[in-house]
Amino acid sequence: GAGVSQTPSNKVTEKGKYVELRCDPISGHTALYWYRQSLGQGPEFLIYFQGTGAADDSGLPNDRFFAVRPEGSVSTLKIQRTERGDSAVYLCASSLIAGAYNEQFFGPGTRLTVL
Amino acid sequence: AQSVSQHNHHVILSEAASLELGCNYSYGGTVNLFWYVQYPGQHLQLLLKYFSGDPLVKGIKGFEAEFIKSKFSFNLRKPSVQWSDTAEYFCAVYDRDDKIIFGKGTRLHILP
Numbered sequence: 001g002a003g004v005s006q007t008p009s010n011k012v013t014e015k016g017k018y019v020e021l022r023c024d025p026i027s028g029h030t031a032l033y034w035y036r037q038s039l040g041q042g043p044e045f046l047i048y049f050q051g052t053g054a055a056d057d058s059g060l061p062n063d064r065f066f067a068v069r070p071e072g073s074v075s076t077l078k079i080q081r082t083e084r085g086d087s088a089v090y091l092c093a094s095s096l097i098a099g100a101y102n103e104q105f106f107g108p109g110t111r112l113t114v115l
Numbered sequence: 116a117q118s119v120s121q122h123n124h125h126v127i128l129s130e131a132a133s134l135e136l137g138c139n140y141s142y143g144g145t146v147n148l149f150w151y152v153q154y155p156g157q158h159l160q161l162l163l164k165y166f167s168g169d170p171l172v173k174g175i176k177g178f179e180a181e182f183i184k185s186k187f188s189f190n191l192r193k194p195s196v197q198w199s200d201t202a203e204y205f206c207a208v209y210d211r212d213d214k215i216i217f218g219k220g221t222r223l224h225i226l227p
Contacts, residue, residue, distance in 0.1 A: 003158070033214070042119075042205050042217030043159070056212055091159065100147040100166065100209040106159040 002026070004107035006092050012113045013082055021077040021110045025094030032075050033104060034067055035091040043091050049075060050098045082114045117141050117208045121218035128196055129226045136191040136221050138206030147209035148189040150180055151217070154202045162204070165189065176200070198227045 035043035093104040122137035163174025
């Protein structure tokens, strides 16, 4: 079947604007993860969902960042009042369930540029 | 929380050369370790993983990694690289809170 998909692939916005980034996980995967990858860095954990609930949101940098997964499938990462420092590639991954033994499959990412 | 250090940020090799990329994690106990690879223009994908048992782990495309508990290391190796191995490689550890902690990555460039 299809892999993890993310839309848009690129997003350019102005400082202070609101953006939404979407992730479609692999069908049947109950765990969904968001990571942020800044230039020259590895992916950095933001939040993960097991089903509809956020199981761990400790990686969200501040309260401008929020993510939802209302029906336990598609997830949206929302960033309010964007800042230039938010520019990065935002990666989504999904796995059958949470846990080390379940491989996380990554999407292509959304490249966010805040001008 | 765990952290991961990758020693080489950028490595350039000629085809057929041997490869070893260093990786250290921060503390002991039971660890689950991974190497991920991102080929140009492609998604991040799992190369190999260690959970327990034989500390020498074999992955796809001829890659292997050795878990050395006493050194907190999980170095990636390949005896003879190919041009198609040009990619960015990330070492990662599974943290107890069900999240993966990645290193900063090593960009590998293979000269044809």
